[in-house]
Amino acid sequence: MSQVTRRSFLRASAAGGTFLALPARTYRSALLADDKPSETVRVACVGVGNQGTGNMKAIRKNVVAVCDVDKGHLASAAKELEKSNTKVATFDDYRKILESKDIDAVLCTTPDHWHALVTIDSCKAGKDVYCEKPLTLVVTEGRAMVKAARDNKRIVQTGSQQRSGKEFRQACELVRNNALGKVKEVKVGLPGPNWVDRAKKPVPDGFAPAALDYDRWLGPAPERPFNANRVHYLFRFFWDYSGGQQTNFGAHDLDITQWALGMDDSGPTTIEGTATFNADKWFETPETAKQTFTYANGVRVHCTLGKGGNPGGVTFECEKGTISVKRGALTVTMNGEKVEKPYELPTGDTKLYVSANHHQNWLDCIKSRKLPICDVEIGHRSATVCHLGNIAIRTGRKITWDAKAETIVGDKDAAAMLTKEYRKPWALS
Incomplete structure (x- = not known):
């Protein structure tokens, strides 16, 4: 990692964005803390609203620049970092960030429809990337992102942070080692949409506020x-920008399912499902859903979304008992009895990747060049499972998936949904 050169960084910042002035000595001491300059990964955060704020706070000592198409988000992010006496460069176009040699990595927390372009462009510019989940909007983007990471030898972490939780690792090791016998089936419970909680009611189309560059927010969409009820957090419930709670929470719990079943480089063979939608068409993605993913080994994953579905998290039903896991909770039953200390259960010889902190794992891997716990390939495969569930729901047909060729077999209309046309001049490369 090259040493921080504040003078050159100031020049780059002045050329590409708005720099909030601060004496160099104060800036350096605030940013570098106890780390040596040559050991600090200098990060630019792209997308700093909602989850982007949380990601930024998690690595605040590493942040040297922030970028957002909403001036309000940008100002709030800069103000938040000021609390720790850190002044950063601010940008309204991520491409300007990529020109700076004094930025090592990009943390992308944009809406889903921007994930692929920001990640691929950052890799090509020699930046390592942390990209929020779900990694992609459509399946073909994921393979392009993997290629960009590998071709440019970049570290790309997917923000499915449950992989760094001890309860999830313990659950997956128990399953991998058949600690309770073979898995018979898996039940996954995803929450329903919270569009109404956020938006309250529909609003008519209008004009974007002056603070928001709406055309750039749309980008390839x-x-x-x-419409105020389609942007920022609410983007998640419209097909142009996301895949609803299926991709939002599925990128966590279906990801854990893949990890436990040893399917990080593969996926299900068939997918089928049904759904209900908002009767007033206030939003587009499902209100409730039921899906079944069948794997080559015969294991079936029953995934529900919304009211009346499975309990939240992931439950593995095994020959000798059950393993249920969700954030902060691991419950194991064996021969009908609850295990009081599930973390003390011996898992077996197969041990999984250990990470205690998802963001720190990414920063550590940038230095070591070791693949992170949720590498871009893993994120792509897990997002693919989510997308296939949505395709089965939207077509109303059973889908046959060839994981090796990454294509839907025997259904041209369904296969066409694996990709998406970008609005010009944006293009997937």
């Missing part, structure tokens, strides 16, 4: 009139 189709051109549509501005």
Whole structure:
């Protein structure tokens, strides 16, 4: 890692964005803390609203620049970092960040439809990347992201942070080692949409606020009139930008399912499902859903979304008992009795990747060049499972998936949904 050169960073910042002035000595001491300059990974955060703020706070000592198409988000992020006496460069276009040699890595927390372009462009510019989950909007983006990471020898972490939770690792090791016998089936419970909680009621189309560059927010997505209930957090419930709670929480719990079943480099063979949608068409993604993913070894994963579905998290039903895991809780039953100390259960010889902190794992891997716990390939495969569930729901047909060729077999219409046309001049490369 090259040593921080504040003078050159100031020049780059002045050329590409707005720099909030601070004496160099104060800036350096605040940013570097106890680390030596040559050992500090200098990060630019792209997308700093909602989850982006949380990601930024998690690595605040490493942040040297922030970027957002919403001036309000940008100002709030800069103000938040000021609390620790850190002044950063601010940008409204991520491409300007990529020109700076004094930025080592990019943390992308944009809406899903921007993930692929920011990640691929950052890799090509020699930056390592942390990309929020779900990694992609459509399946073909994921393979392009993997290629960009490998071709440019970049470290790309997917933000499915449950992989760094001890309860999830313990659960997956128990399953991998058949500690309770072979898995018979898996039940996954995803929450329903919270669009109504956030938006309250529909609003008419109108004009974007002056603080928001709406055309740039849309980017590769189709051109549509501005509507306050489609942007920022609420983007998640419209197909142009995301895949609803299926991709939002599925990128966590279906990811854990893949990890436990040893399917990080593969996926299910068939997918089928049904769903219900908002009767008033306030939003597009499902209100409730039921899906079944069948794997080559015969294991079936029953995934529900919304009211009346499975308990939240992931439950593995095994020959000798059950293993249920969700954030902060691991419950194991064996021969009908609850195990009081599930973390003390011997898991077996197969041990999984250990990470105690998802963001720190990424920073450590940038220095060591070791693949992170949720590498881009893993993120791509887990996002693919989520997308396949949505495709089965939207077509109303059973889908046959060839994981090696990464294509849907025997259904041209369904296969066409694996990709998406970008609005010009944006293009997936």
